[in-house]
Amino acid sequence: MTDLASSSPCQETTVDLAIIGAGPSGLFAAFEAGLHEMSAAIFDALPRPGGQLTALYPEKPIYDIPGFPSILAKELAARLVEQVRPFNPLWCLGQQVERLERGEDRLWRVGNGTTLVHARAVVIAAGVGAFSPRRPVVEGLAAFEEGGAVHYRIADPTSFEGKRVVILGGGDSAVDWTVMLSGIAAQTHVVHRRASFAAHPASIGKMERLAAEGKVQIHTPFEIKALEGCCDVLTVMIGNPKERVAIEADALIPMLGFEKSLGPIEGWGIGAGKGGIDVHPTTMATDQPLLYVIGDMASYPGKLKLILAGFAEAALAVTDAWKQIHPDQAYKHVYSTAKGVAR
Ligand SMILES: Cc1cc2nc3c(=O)[nH]c(=O)nc-3n(C[C@H](O)[C@H](O)[C@H](O)COP(=O)(O)OP(=O)(O)OC[C@H]3O[C@@H](n4cnc5c(N)ncnc54)[C@H](O)[C@@H]3O)c2cc1C
Known part of the structure; x- marks a missing residue:
C-alpha cells in the first residue's frame, strides 16, 4: 500500500x-x-x-x-x-x-x-x-517533538541505525517495531504500563527471545514520568510505585494507538x-x-x-x-x- x-x-x-x-x-x-x-x-x-x-x-x-x-x-x-x-x-x-x-x-x-x-x-x-497518534502525557514533550526526537510514524526504519530508541506501548505496533528496530538500532527499549503485552502471541514470543539475547530491553510495568535533556538527545525517565529508571536515548517512539x-x-x-x-x-x-x-x-x-x-x-x-x-x-x-x- x-x-x-x-x-x-x-x-x-x-x-x-x-x-x-x-x-x-x-x-x-x-x-x-x-x-x-x-x-x-x-x-x-x-x-x-x-x-x-x-x-x-x-x-x-x-x-x-x-x-x-x-x-x-x-x-x-x-x-x-x-x-x-x-x-x-x-x-x-x-x-x-x-x-x-x-x-x-x-x-x-x-x-x-x-x-x-x-x-x-x-x-x-x-x-x-x-x-x-495518541501523545504520551508528559511535561515538556512539545520541545522534544519540535527538536525531532519524538517519532509517531516510522517512514524509514534505517534512519534509526546506530541510535538508542525507546518505544512506548504494548500493542501490535509497539511490539512489531521493537522486533524490527532491534536489528537496526544500537539499543532498543520497550516501555509498557502493564505487566503483559496485548499483541500477537508470535510477535511477543519473538520480542522475548530477543530480550533473552540482550538485543531488547523490556520495561514492564513502567510508565513514562518525565523527559529530560536537550533537543535531540534525551533522558526518558520511567517509573512504577517501586522504582524509577533513567534511559539515555536518541529517539522516543510512542506507539500508543490513535x-x-x-x-x-x-x-x-x-x-x-x-x-x-x-x-x-x-x-x-x-x-x-x-x-x-x-x-x-x-x-x-x-x-x-x-x-x-x-x-x-x-x-x-x-x-x-x-x-x-x-x-x-x-x-x-x-x-x-x-x-x-x-x-
Ligand atoms: C474493534 C472494532 C471491531 C469492529 N468489528 C467490526 C465487524 O466485525 N464488522 C463490521 O461490520 N464492523 C466492525 N467494526 C466497525 C467498522 O470498523 C466501522 O463500521 C467501519 O470502519 C466504518 O467505516 P468508515 O469508512 O465509515 O469509517 P472509518 O473506518 O472510521 O474511516 C474513516 C476515515 O476518515 C478519515 N478522516 C476523518 N476525518 C477526516 C478529515 N477531516 N480529513 C481526512 N480524513 C479524515 C479517518 O482518518 C479515517 O481513516 C469494528 C470496529 C472496531 C473499532
Missing part, C-alpha cells in the same frame, strides 16, 4: 468526486466512482488507507463480510485498495481535510493549506472522525455531531447540493454501523452523484460483470 501516493500523487485538479476518508466506505466509494467512469480523489488524515480497519484493529478477524467466512481487518483494507487500483484515483493520504466549501462555479473546494481539489460532488466517509476527533468537520455547517450527519436514506444526500455522507458518519432511521452497510451506501451515493452531475442523461444501471474494470 506504500506506493499509492507516488502512483497517483495528490495535486490541484478537478475531479468528479472527492472522497473524505479512506476507510472501507470511502475506498469502496472510490471503486464505485471508477465503475461509473467518474474521476476521484480520496483524502485521509492518516498516511495509510483503511480507516478503523488499519488504525484500530488490523489483526482482528472480521466474520460478517459477505463471501469471506473470516478475513483479517488489514487484509480487507488491502483488498479494497487493490479493488480500486484499476481506476487510479488521486491518493491524498496524510492530508486532513480542513476546508470544504462550494464555489460560485458550483464546484466544491476540498483540501487544506497545502492541497486543494475541485470536485463536482463530495462524499464524506469520515467514520468517527480523523485519527491522529485518538479520534471530528475536528474541522464540526465547523463545516452540515450538522455534524456525535450522532452523525443526517442524510436521505435512499441516496445518502445531505441538504447541500452534491454533498453525500456514507459509513459510520451517516445518520438515518435504522442505520447500522457496519462495514457492509457502508459498502451499499457508497453505491447509493455515487449513483445519485452521477445522476446529479449528468442531469440531461438517462441513468442506465450496468452490472460490473458486464462493464469490467479495465480503463
Whole structure:
C-alpha cells in the first residue's frame, strides 16, 4: 500500500468526486466512482488507507463480510485498495481535510493549506472522525517533538541505525517495531504500563527471545514520568510505585494507538455531531447540493454501523452523484460483470 501516493500523487485538479476518508466506505466509494467512469480523489488524515480497519484493529478477524467466512481487518483494507487500483484515483493520504466549501462555479473546494481539489460532488466517509497518534502525557514533550526526537510514524526504519530508541506501548505496533528496530538500532527499549503485552502471541514470543539475547530491553510495568535533556538527545525517565529508571536515548517512539476527533468537520455547517450527519436514506444526500455522507458518519432511521452497510451506501451515493452531475442523461444501471474494470 506504500506506493499509492507516488502512483497517483495528490495535486490541484478537478475531479468528479472527492472522497473524505479512506476507510472501507470511502475506498469502496472510490471503486464505485471508477465503475461509473467518474474521476476521484480520496483524502485521509492518516498516511495509510483503511480507516478503523488499519488504525484500530488490523489483526482482528472480521466474520460478517459477505463471501469471506473470516478475513483479517488489514487484509480487507488491502483488498479494497487493490479493488480500486484499476481506476487510479488521486491518493491524498496524510492530508486532513480542513476546508470544504462550494464555489460560485458550483464546484466544491476540498483540501487544506497545502492541497486543494475541485470536485463536482463530495462524499464524506469520515467514520468517527480523523485519527491522529495518541501523545504520551508528559511535561515538556512539545520541545522534544519540535527538536525531532519524538517519532509517531516510522517512514524509514534505517534512519534509526546506530541510535538508542525507546518505544512506548504494548500493542501490535509497539511490539512489531521493537522486533524490527532491534536489528537496526544500537539499543532498543520497550516501555509498557502493564505487566503483559496485548499483541500477537508470535510477535511477543519473538520480542522475548530477543530480550533473552540482550538485543531488547523490556520495561514492564513502567510508565513514562518525565523527559529530560536537550533537543535531540534525551533522558526518558520511567517509573512504577517501586522504582524509577533513567534511559539515555536518541529517539522516543510512542506507539500508543490513535485518538479520534471530528475536528474541522464540526465547523463545516452540515450538522455534524456525535450522532452523525443526517442524510436521505435512499441516496445518502445531505441538504447541500452534491454533498453525500456514507459509513459510520451517516445518520438515518435504522442505520447500522457496519462495514457492509457502508459498502451499499457508497453505491447509493455515487449513483445519485452521477445522476446529479449528468442531469440531461438517462441513468442506465450496468452490472460490473458486464462493464469490467479495465480503463
Ligand atoms: C474493534 C472494532 C471491531 C469492529 N468489528 C467490526 C465487524 O466485525 N464488522 C463490521 O461490520 N464492523 C466492525 N467494526 C466497525 C467498522 O470498523 C466501522 O463500521 C467501519 O470502519 C466504518 O467505516 P468508515 O469508512 O465509515 O469509517 P472509518 O473506518 O472510521 O474511516 C474513516 C476515515 O476518515 C478519515 N478522516 C476523518 N476525518 C477526516 C478529515 N477531516 N480529513 C481526512 N480524513 C479524515 C479517518 O482518518 C479515517 O481513516 C469494528 C470496529 C472496531 C473499532
